Amino acid sequence: MPVQNPAPRRIRSYPVCLTASLLILSLTMACGGSDPAEIHDRMLTLDSHLDTPMRVFRIPSDLSVRHDRASAAAGDLDFPRMREGGLDAAFFAVYVQQGALSEAGRAGAKRTASDMLDMMEGWKIRYAADMAFAHSPEDVRRIVGNGLRAVCIGMENGYPIGTDSTAVAAFHARGVRYITLCHSRNNDICDSSTDPAGPTWNGLSPFGESVVREMNRLGMLVDVSHVSDSAFYDALRISRAPVIASHSCCRALMDNPRNLTDDMLRDLAARGGVAQINLCSFYLIRTEPPAGRRAAMDSLKRIYGEWDRVPPSKRTEYEEARAAVDRRYPVPKASVSDLADHIDHAVRVAGIDHVGIGSDFDGGAGLSDCPDVSGFPAVTAELIRRGYSKKDLAAIWGGNFMRVWGEAVRAASK
Numbered sequence: 001m002p003v004q005n006p007a008p009r010r011i012r013s014y015p016v017c018l019t020a021s022l023l024i025l026s027l028t029m030a031c032g033g034s035d036p037a038e039i040h041d042r043m044l045t046l047d048s049h050l051d052t053p054m055r056v057f058r059i060p061s062d063l064s065v066r067h068d069r070a071s072a073a074a075g076d077l078d079f080p081r082m083r084e085g086g087l088d089a090a091f092f093a094v095y096v097q098q099g100a101l102s103e104a105g106r107a108g109a110k111r112t113a114s115d116m117l118d119m120m121e122g123w124k125i126r127y128a129a130d131m132a133f134a135h136s137p138e139d140v141r142r143i144v145g146n147g148l149r150a151v152c153i154g155m156e157n158g159y160p161i162g163t164d165s166t167a168v169a170a171f172h173a174r175g176v177r178y179i180t181l182c183h184s185r186n187n188d189i190c191d192s193s194t195d196p197a198g199p200t201w202n203g204l205s206p207f208g209e210s211v212v213r214e215m216n217r218l219g220m221l222v223d224v225s226h227v228s229d230s231a232f233y234d235a236l237r238i239s240r241a242p243v244i245a246s247h248s249c250c251r252a253l254m255d256n257p258r259n260l261t262d263d264m265l266r267d268l269a270a271r272g273g274v275a276q277i278n279l280c281s282f283y284l285i286r287t288e289p290p291a292g293r294r295a296a297m298d299s300l301k302r303i304y305g306e307w308d309r310v311p312p313s314k315r316t317e318y319e320e321a322r323a324a325v326d327r328r329y330p331v332p333k334a335s336v337s338d339l340a341d342h343i344d345h346a347v348r349v350a351g352i353d354h355v356g357i358g359s360d361f362d363g364g365a366g367l368s369d370c371p372d373v374s375g376f377p378a379v380t381a382e383l384i385r386r387g388y389s390k391k392d393l394a395a396i397w398g399g400n401f402m403r404v405w406g407e408a409v410r411a412a413s414k
């Protein structure tokens with residue numbers, strides 16, 4: 001005997017008010033639902049800063065395969081984990097460590113950036129089933145609409161520009177759409193917020209001003225993360241387009257010169273820019289390293305040298321030794337709630353239209369409850385718990401950044 005489907009009769013027997021409630025519920029779900037995971041999935045999500053190119057440039061890894069976090073080649077991102085975390089689009093940084101401001105140093109930096117871009121060029125075919133490169137906000141929407149991850153390219157540290165502003169156009173032609181003017185040390189463009197030697201230029205150098213103007217002409221985003229406070233204000237004054245902080249937190253909550261003061265947040269917003277909050281624990285909370293960690297890290301440095309100068313033949317060995325130190329002397333990690341505190345603060349100071357997320361995954365980021373890109377739905381869930389609406393979330397998760405990017409492109413044509 002066939003099994004009778006009792007569903008229609010049951011629905012007919014519901015009281016009117018319950019039937020109405022069910023109707024409202026199904027209509028709500030059809031319009032997007034209120035389940036945090038579903039809300040997260042339906043939004044366009046963009047992370048404005050990941051250092052994945054640096055990681056796979058140093059230790060090759062197949063980004064089309066889902067890696068277990070415990071493996072040395074896992075890092076914080078592969079395309080399967082990007083899908084799992086509902087991350088649609090991301091700026092992958094071409095990062096070059098600051099070295100000597102000499103002809104040889106600048107030429108070496110340019111070569112490294114170019115080699116990294118060559119590596120990414122190969123992804124077009126290698127990862128065609130997972131991603132495509134996006135060079136404009138429209139590209140991002142089209143690529144995501146086609147069910148692929150949109151990979152955009154940023155450059156972290158203007159060191160590869162050297163002292164030749166025509167290099168800006170050359171990197172733009174290769175797909176670079178923002179430049180973080182400097183990194184942890186001063187360069188030819190500007191002062192860094194963390195150079196132990198103090199300022200060289202007291203802001204942007206005259207050459208740095210010409211770089212910002214060239215970036216404006218090309219429609220590239222000027223990124224003020226890492227720059228000194230004076231360089232931040234110079235960039236704001238010189239740039240014809242709104243500027244971004246691709247991965248920076250709030251100094252009022254964690255006193256670190258890399259973080260933005262309330263005045264900086266307000267002024268960035270007043271000029272139409274966006275502050276993308278970072279997921280590195282040491283920018284979010286005060287982290288006391290356990291006793292013994294410093295000695296262990298010093299000993300690693302004695303054996304292998306600076307972490308990003310380890311020769312290719314020793315890199316895997318170094319990573320394993322480094323992972324062993326992390327296991328033995330773990331640094332306390334911030335949580336999604338700590339991240340949400342910074343987002344709340346930035347929203348209060350700068351406004352909901354001027355805050356976003358730039359994780360710094362593969363560059364030191366990782367929260368206790370969001371260890372890699374697959375954990376991003378937890379961020380959305382926490383923000384919903386704190387009362388953010390779907391519209392707010394869409395703004396934070398990419399809407400604001402996309403708007404600012406569009407404005408930079410439009411300012412170029414004026």
Ligand SMILES: [Zn+2]
Nearest residue numbers: 156226247363
């Ligand atoms: Zn950085």
